[in-house]
Amino acid sequence: MKANYGYMDGSGEYYITIDTDHCIECAHHGCLDGCPKGMFEIITDDYDDEVAQIKEEFRKKIKYDCADCKPVKDRPPLPCQEACTPGAIEHSW
Amino acid sequence: MITAGIDMGAKNIRVLILKDGEVIARAEHTAGFETEESARAAFAKALEQAGVTEDRIDKIVATGAGRESAPLATESVTDVGAAARGAKEVLPQAHTIIDVGAEEGRAIKTDGNGKVMDFAVNEKCAAGAGSFTEAMSRALEVPLEEFGTLSLKSTTSTPMNAQCAVFAESEVVSLLHAKTPKKDIARAVHDAIADRIISMVRRVGIEPEVALIGAVSRNPGFVDSLKRGLERDVFIPDDAEYIGALGAALVAVDG
Amino acid sequence: MAEREFWRWKEYNWHDENIDWKGCDTITAGVDVGSVSSQAVIMVDGKLYAFASTRTGSDSPQSAQKVMDWALENTGMNLDDIHYKVGTGYGRVNVPFADKAITEIACHARGGNFMYGNTVRTILDMGGQDCKAIHCDERGKVTNFLMNDKCAAGTGRGMEVFADLLAVPIEDIGELSFDVEKEPPPVSSTCVVFAKSEASGLLRKGWPKNKVIAAYCNAMAHRVVTLLERIGVEKDFAITGGIGKNIGVVKRIEDELGIEALKADGDTQTAGAVGAALFGKALLEKSRKS
Numbered sequence: 092m093k094a095n096y097g098y099m100d101g102s103g104e105y106y107i108t109i110d111t112d113h114c115i116e117c118a119h120h121g122c123l124d125g126c127p128k129g130m131f132e133i134i135t136d137d138y139d140d141e142v143a144q145i146k147e148e149f150r151k152k153i154k155y156d157c158a159d160c161k162p163v164k165d166r167p168p169l170p171c172q173e174a175c176t177p178g179a180i181e182h183s184w
Numbered sequence: 185m186i187t188a189g190i191d192m193g194a195k196n197i198r199v200l201i202l203k204d205g206e207v208i209a210r211a212e213h214t215a216g217f218e219t220e221e222s223a224r225a226a227f228a229k230a231l232e233q234a235g236v237t238e239d240r241i242d243k244i245v246a247t248g249a250g251r252e253s254a255p256l257a258t259e260s261v262t263d264v265g266a267a268a269r270g271a272k273e274v275l276p277q278a279h280t281i282i283d284v285g286a287e288e289g290r291a292i293k294t295d296g297n298g299k300v301m302d303f304a305v306n307e308k309c310a311a312g313a314g315s316f317t318e319a320m321s322r323a324l325e326v327p328l329e330e331f332g333t334l335s336l337k338s339t340t341s342t343p344m345n346a347q348c349a350v351f352a353e354s355e356v357v358s359l360l361h362a363k364t365p366k367k368d369i370a371r372a373v374h375d376a377i378a379d380r381i382i383s384m385v386r387r388v389g390i391e392p393e394v395a396l397i398g399a400v401s402r403n404p405g406f407v408d409s410l411k412r413g414l415e416r417d418v419f420i421p422d423d424a425e426y427i428g429a430l431g432a433a434l435v436a437v438d439g
Numbered sequence: 440m441a442e443r444e445f446w447r448w449k450e451y452n453w454h455d456e457n458i459d460w461k462g463c464d465t466i467t468a469g470v471d472v473g474s475v476s477s478q479a480v481i482m483v484d485g486k487l488y489a490f491a492s493t494r495t496g497s498d499s500p501q502s503a504q505k506v507m508d509w510a511l512e513n514t515g516m517n518l519d520d521i522h523y524k525v526g527t528g529y530g531r532v533n534v535p536f537a538d539k540a541i542t543e544i545a546c547h548a549r550g551g552n553f554m555y556g557n558t559v560r561t562i563l564d565m566g567g568q569d570c571k572a573i574h575c576d577e578r579g580k581v582t583n584f585l586m587n588d589k590c591a592a593g594t595g596r597g598m599e600v601f602a603d604l605l606a607v608p609i610e611d612i613g614e615l616s617f618d619v620e621k622e623p624p625p626v627s628s629t630c631v632v633f634a635k636s637e638a639s640g641l642l643r644k645g646w647p648k649n650k651v652i653a654a655y656c657n658a659m660a661h662r663v664v665t666l667l668e669r670i671g672v673e674k675d676f677a678i679t680g681g682i683g684k685n686i687g688v689v690k691r692i693e694d695e696l697g698i699e700a701l702k703a704d705g706d707t708q709t710a711g712a713v714g715a716a717l718f719g720k721a722l723l724e725k726s727r728k729s
């Protein structure tokens with residue numbers, strides 16, 4: 092399943108997409124420690140799979156919470172994406 | 185040489201006239217729905233103040249969201265460009281400029297010569313600009329002028345969940361029902377908007393000297409929350425809301 | 440300031456008199472506690488037996504109890520007769536009598552699959568305070584989803600702000616929006632706050648109310664279509680939720696997408712609760728087997 096967490100408002104679209112099919116196979120869940128803000132958590136979803144999700148309290152403000160990882164110029168690779176070896180994480184902005 | 189800058193903001197239109205580097209007039213008019221007429225009205229007011237006639241003005245440059253529809257102006261400069269140019273004139277030591285108006289927030293990093301290195305803009309969402317504070321002061325039924333000072337009286341921070349001006353209005357009303365003092369709600373509102381502005385500032389990088397310009401710099405509650413969040417002082421120039429118009433008038437001088 | 444009613448769809452309950460639940464093998468319930476309205480559904484042996492819809496009060500557990508009691512009204516059934524109860528929606532963890540909580544996304548997909556048939560692949564749910572877009576497979580399992588509950592644009596709440604501004608009952612907006620000579624261009628601001636001042640400007644310019652309403656319905660439809668485009672629209676396509684009843688928005692979404700939405704018998708607002716009751720049935724059967 093592709094799970095899109097985030098939002099769209101007048102200023103733009105801010106979604107983090109997690110392809111949870113990758114999570115099911117993933118052994119070490121690098122996202123948990125990879126994100127400096129601790130935005131990820133592993134849960135058992137409605138279909139009994141162990142997958143990553145963005146914690147509820149971040150979902151309405153990821154544009155602001157991810158700002159530190161996204162300088163205007165010379166953006167380095169995102170820590171969450173680097174930590175996720177199966178490549179499950181994508182950002183829309 | 186006499187030049188003029190017209191800042192066509194979403195809420196207010198501001199005109200500033202420069203004569204040989206000296207400000208000789210500044211005037212404003214609410215933008216309303218007929219922005220061209222409002223711009224002419226603001227311009228006429230400024231001319232009267234300066235005691236000059238229109239034909240004495242060598243060049244007029246427009247800036248602001250509505251700069252393309254500015255009457256009289258022969259050229260235009262972006263908000264970012266105008267803010268950077270204006271700020272260089274009044275606060276040359278500030279390399280990070282925060283500009284918060286009614287409908288937009290901006291963070292700009294300059295090289296110290298008025299040249300823009302990076303910038304980030306928050307626009308088209310009322311939650312990231314002055315309109316947010318206005319909507320909340322309305323919901324609380326506190327006049328906007330008192331809203332900022334009210335916030336200064338609070339000593340506790342109350343988190344707000346809603347990130348949207350519309351949903352925040354209901355949140356503010358339920359905080360009120362829950363007997364949260366108005367001063368604490370005012371502070372929560374200013375903290376929330378300052379946080380959003382700060383995250384944008386961090387994207388361009390914070391240089392030691394920070395300038396705050398734009399109309400929202402007149403709100404002491406916001407300024408207080410901003411300083412606390414940034415953990416540093418910010419410089420607010422005189423006539424902070426005219427820095428855009430000043431920048432445009434200077435661009436006219438620069439040619 | 441008086442408490443405002445954000446969404447004023449009618450409260451009601453219903454049950455199927457032709458079903459004798461006493462002889463049934465599986466009795467399950469789904470309770471969907473949304474931010475604005477709550478629904479409860481009772482299913483017996485996989486068939487819809489009873490449901491109720493009410494406004495959500497300030498207290499979620501109470502609202503859950505109230506809507507459940509109402510669904511049970513005149514059925515002769517008691518809460519204890521129900522074998523498995525599932526809570527869903529924004530207040531799902533606050534349903535005191537629920538055996539399990541399941542997300543509204545999963546329940547919506549499952550309920551949509553039941554109500555619209557297993558050919559439905561895209562479900563758009565437009566609620567009072569949020570908007571969801573869901574892709575699901577032929578078993579009603581979610582394959583892709585997104586939600587927008589941060590921004591009031593594109594939600595019932597955004598529409599409510601407009602209804603208030605224009606002093607028009609919200610139920611009439613859909614009809615009125617078609618009473619224009621020519622479809623006006625959409626209101627250009629997405630943000631509800633800015634769109635509201637834009638609309639005031641249009642009224643001052645002399646636009647008739649209906650034209651402003653049409654321009655806003657148009658903007659809202661466009662907004663929702665943009666959201667849908669993130670996950671893409673595959674046929675069959677269904678629209679559920681409170682705004683799903685606003686034909687002014689629905690018709691414009693269909694036009695912009697060039698796809699007609701499926702029509703369901705029954706109230707589309709109950710899709711989440713139906714899905715929850717179906718999850719309940721599956722979980723019950725699983726627990727009986729083991």
Ligand code: SF4
Binds near residue numbers: 130169
């Ligand atoms: S961009 Fe940074 S803050 Fe955002 S999710 Fe990734 S690691 Fe976390």
Ligand code: SF4
Binds near residue numbers: 102311592631
């Ligand atoms: S409706 Fe709310 S979140 Fe949406 S753009 Fe406006 S203020 Fe921002």
